[in-house]
Amino acid sequence: MRTRKAALAGVLCAGLSLALTACGGTAEDPDAGTNGVGKLEAAKIQDKARGAARDASSVHLSGSVVSQGRTYKLDMRLKRDGGTGRVASDASTFELLRVGDELYLKAPAAFWSRGDKGDGAAAAGKLEKKYVKVPTADPAYQQLKGFTDKDVLLDGLIALHGKLARGEHGTVGGDRTIRVNGAGGSGGTLDVSLTGTPYPLRVQRAGGAGQLELSEWGKDFALTAPAKPDVVDYGKRIPSGEGASLPGPSK
Structure with a gap:
């Protein structure tokens, strides 16, 4: 009987290992399947976002x-x-x-x-x-x-103030993101895409000086002078x- 109970417990732990860390499994990696910037230091994440913004056509x-x-x-x-x-x-x-x-x-x-x-x-x-x-x-x-x-x-808006720190994982418009905080958030926050190119997707400016969302990166549009x-x-x-x-x- 004891052997059967042990075997049953083993089956349950194996089946629920993704959800139950008490069974000896590990928590799901929040950066699995991403572009990897979520594992970088905060300053490097900001640099990646700035570089992606500059390189984007629109x-x-x-x-x-x-x-x-x-x-x-x-x-x-x-x-x-x-x-x-x-x-x-x-x-x-x-x-x-x-x-x-x-x-x-x-x-x-x-x-x-x-x-x-x-x-x-x-x-x-x-x-x-x-x-x-x-x-x-x-x-x-x-x-x-x-x-x-x-x-x-964009250079002015993406700039954060104070000591940078990597924040929480989240989503913006359905896209997975990693957040960078400046001065614990009082220096602004920057949410960077974890899917594909690490574009900045949302900026909250220091001192409550506004919030902006950035989307449609690289999507072309007509730009012509008026008649x-x-x-x-x-x-x-x-x-x-x-x-x-x-x-x-x-x-």
Whole structure:
């Protein structure tokens, strides 16, 4: 009888070894079947994610960024040579399109009028359905371009602060991930894909300065300049009163 009980216990342990560590088995390896970055040191995981982001031809970025007390909601598709999408804040909402060095801004009449009445409001109404070309010499150009510059934007967003530590395994959008924490999480967190290329999939910025999700890595999309009849070109500088104080991420 004792022999039969021992044999039965052995069969149960063998059958449940993946779930019952008390039977002498080992816990399932969370990195089994992954790209292996989950076993690296935290700094190396961040480096892998940054390198993958730089090498990618495109990305879809969505979420919020807090800069100098203002929250921007971003929904941008970015490529090496430009980008397109929407930027919204409590003060304004506008669309951006950049093809190479050509940068265009599209916004509702309220954005252009800034409380103007009469002729100013009428002029703003005419711009509502137009793409206004932002001159490279205009002070707003570099600020607005930053929203559409894949490498510049991602390098700044992926940066964590403080001592880095490897965090928990998890999932983002159904993809298995490994988390990297900066300063115990107060310096930001970065979730990196454990499937295929180690792309960054989610960023929580230090100090509660926003959260962004990164998806559709390497997925191509159309990026073409608007038709000439849809463009307003002021030349070297947007006239005062019509965009001289265009918002940007550093304002």
